Amino acid sequence: MLRAGPLAVLAAGLGALALLGLLNMMLGSITLSPAEVWSGLTSQSDPFARSVVWQIRWPRFVDGILVGASLATAGALLQGVTRNPLADPAILGITAAAGLASSIAIVVDPQVPQWGVALSCAAGGLAGAGVLFFVAWRGQVSPVRLALAGVALSAFFGAAIVGLLSSSRTFLQTSLGFLAGGLYGSEWRELRAALPYLVPAFLGATLLGGRLNVLALGEDVAAGLGVLTDRTRLLVLAVAGLLTAGAVSIAGLVGFVGLVCPHLARFTVGTDNRLVIPAAALYGAILVTGADLAARLVIRPSEIPMGIITAGIGAPFLLYLVKSRG
Amino acid sequence: MKLTTHDLALAYDGRLVIDGVSFEIDAGEMVAIVGPNGSGKSTLLRGLSRLQKPVRGRVLLGETDIRHMSTREVARTLAILPQSPDAGNDLTVRELAWRGRYPHQGLLQRPGRADYEAVEWALAAADVETLAERTLGSLSGGERQRAWIALALAQQPKVLLLDEPTSFLDIQHQVEVMHLLRRLNHEGMTVVAVLHDLPLAGRFADRAIAINRGKVEMDGPPARVFEPGALERVFNVPMIVLADPVTGLPIPLPAPDPHLCAMAPGR
Numbered sequence: 081m082l083r084a085g086p087l088a089v090l091a092a093g094l095g096a097l098a099l100l101g102l103l104n105m106m107l108g109s110i111t112l113s114p115a116e117v118w119s120g121l122t123s124q125s126d127p128f129a130r131s132v133v134w135q136i137r138w139p140r141f142v143d144g145i146l147v148g149a150s151l152a153t154a155g156a157l158l159q160g161v162t163r164n165p166l167a168d169p170a171i172l173g174i175t176a177a178a179g180l181a182s183s184i185a186i187v188v189d190p191q192v193p194q195w196g197v198a199l200s201c202a203a204g205g206l207a208g209a210g211v212l213f214f215v216a217w218r219g220q221v222s223p224v225r226l227a228l229a230g231v232a233l234s235a236f237f238g239a240a241i242v243g244l245l246s247s248s249r250t251f252l253q254t255s256l257g258f259l260a261g262g263l264y265g266s267e268w269r270e271l272r273a274a275l276p277y278l279v280p281a282f283l284g285a286t287l288l289g290g291r292l293n294v295l296a297l298g299e300d301v302a303a304g305l306g307v308l309t310d311r312t313r314l315l316v317l318a319v320a321g322l323l324t325a326g327a328v329s330i331a332g333l334v335g336f337v338g339l340v341c342p343h344l345a346r347f348t349v350g351t352d353n354r355l356v357i358p359a360a361a362l363y364g365a366i367l368v369t370g371a372d373l374a375a376r377l378v379i380r381p382s383e384i385p386m387g388i389i390t391a392g393i394g395a396p397f398l399l400y401l402v403k404s405r406g
Numbered sequence: 407m408k409l410t411t412h413d414l415a416l417a418y419d420g421r422l423v424i425d426g427v428s429f430e431i432d433a434g435e436m437v438a439i440v441g442p443n444g445s446g447k448s449t450l451l452r453g454l455s456r457l458q459k460p461v462r463g464r465v466l467l468g469e470t471d472i473r474h475m476s477t478r479e480v481a482r483t484l485a486i487l488p489q490s491p492d493a494g495n496d497l498t499v500r501e502l503a504w505r506g507r508y509p510h511q512g513l514l515q516r517p518g519r520a521d522y523e524a525v526e527w528a529l530a531a532a533d534v535e536t537l538a539e540r541t542l543g544s545l546s547g548g549e550r551q552r553a554w555i556a557l558a559l560a561q562q563p564k565v566l567l568l569d570e571p572t573s574f575l576d577i578q579h580q581v582e583v584m585h586l587l588r589r590l591n592h593e594g595m596t597v598v599a600v601l602h603d604l605p606l607a608g609r610f611a612d613r614a615i616a617i618n619r620g621k622v623e624m625d626g627p628p629a630r631v632f633e634p635g636a637l638e639r640v641f642n643v644p645m646i647v648l649a650d651p652v653t654g655l656p657i658p659l660p661a662p663d664p665h666l667c668a669m670a671p672g673r
Contacts (some may be wrong), residue, residue, distance in 0.1 A: 097494075163493075184542055287513060290508065290511070291508075293508075294505055294508045296493060296494060296496075297491065297493050297494050297502075297505060297557075298488070298491050298492070298493040300452070300457055300486070300488035300491070301487075301488060301557075302486065303456075303457045303477065303492050303494070304457060304481060304486040304487075304488070305481050305505065305506065305508045305509055305561070306476070306477040306478035306480065306481030306482075306508060306509040307477070307508070308477060351496055351501065352501070353498055383416055
């Protein structure tokens with residue numbers, strides 16, 4: 081255990097995020113010096129730097145923070161409520177359910193406004209969470225069975241997404257970016273459309289930590305301590321569904337963030353979900369903004385979908401978890 | 407605090423396993439619930455603690471029907487320790503005890519002075535202060551059972567329900583747990599425990615309630631309930647009852663079948 085005080089974790093995490101913020105402003109298809117970033121941020125003197133920083137990189141960075149924090153928080157909630165170290169919105173099929181709903185919206189109306197995409201993602205995410213509630217009923221399902229059910233669901237939804245997108249005339253670079261997950265071209269508009277439900281979902285997640293702690297003690301103990309167990313489970317899954325939906329509506333199908341970050345959080349702040357959830361959110365923001373930076377540097381001046389980077393980190397981690405914990 | 411049932415009926419898996427149970431447990435009593443496997447003892451305990459909705463009848467905590475109280479309100483007055491919980495092995499004993507404060511804390515769970523004092527008292531009362539920083543997974547069976555009792559005590563209950571708190575424990579740990587319950591009872595706590603071990607029930611309980619086929623078969627002091635005929639009706643096996651040479655308290659045992667006993671010396 082590498083347990084640190086929560087404040088130390090917070091300070092280190094925010095420091096790392098600030099550094100990533102600076103790098104995200106500087107690096108991309110064109111490079112800005114720190115001085116250019118500063119003048120772009122604070123003055124009108126350099127219109128080019130100003131537009132790169134304010135219109136492209138800063139919103140994309142904020143989108144990355146939100147996507148990472150959402151997915152990691154959803155992962156922490158899912159791992160807590162299922163008492164399953166393999167739980168993750170992508171592994172359990174919630175990501176694909178949200179993605180399918182937004183694909184349907186896009187195919188039905190190619191001109192669908194962003195708020196329509198965000199809303200359909202929310203509907204899909206909630207439906208995916210609902211399916212999971214029945215699969216993981218009463219939390220008595222073994223880790224492997226839950227993960228297998230998730231594999232089946234995400235394969236099914238994923239196939240439906242590819243089928244839908246490839247049969248429509250819009251299957252192009254944008255669809256690839258959506259399927260692999262990334263922040264290419266992300267602006268404020270995606271953020272604004274998802275915020276109305278992401279904000280309450282984050283608020284809910286921070287308030288659910290204490291109840292998750294009690295739920296982790298088992299059905300009867302939790303009920304004896306005054307937790308309404310089924311209602312709590314449903315609430316946690318709904319919040320996780322909304323968080324996942326927000327991330328999908330901004331960045332498409334990004335995997336593994338929700339798997340890795342809660343483990344890092346528990347490794348550093350212990351088992352108290354009231355600390356694990358915010359710590360996981362912070363790590364998620366760092367992971368996604370870092371992965372997004374890497375995604376646009378590896379084949380500069382072009383870029384790869386960010387989901388490839390998170391999968392490159394997350395998939396080996398999943399294998400390690402399966403091998404070490406079953 | 408008094409715990410009363412009126413004509414309580416409870417189902418398990420759609421089958422009526424408790425059917426018309428009425429009793430009144432007074433504040434400060436120490437009660438053992440005994441009965442054969444499948445007689446509905448655990449279900450009864452779940453019904454008493456609002457973990458399970460009655461099919462019929464009522465449970466009163468003090469003067470209030472527990473169905474008219476929220477789960478948290480019930481949890482502030484009554485604690486239940488289910489049979490050998492196995493979760494939370496990565497928690498320390500102190501962290502476990504803190505979770506007992508859940509029903510007393512508000513939405514933000516900001517701990518106050520009363521919470522600290524309750525946790526420290528619970529750790530001391532359950533005799534796990536020296537184990538407070540150890541994780542549950544690293545404890546022996548008896549230590550772990552005391553840690554779970556500390557969780558229940560941190561709720562500061564007036565009524566403590568326990569489902570077979572001594573099963574899977576060796577004799578030393580059984581006695582430790584029963585002594586702990588007796589001490590809590592002396593301090594005024596109402597204690598109701600499902601016990602399989604009749605000699606332990608005979609030694610430590612003020613009152614025994616024998617449950618058979620979903621009904622109360624006998625109810626009274628162990629000296630009266632633990633009578634061979636009554637015990638045979640409940641457990642469906644011939645019984646004898648010895649008297650403890652020190653206290654005179656009843657020690658029920660299955661009656662020996664001479665053909666199926668170990669060879670006695672000189673036979």
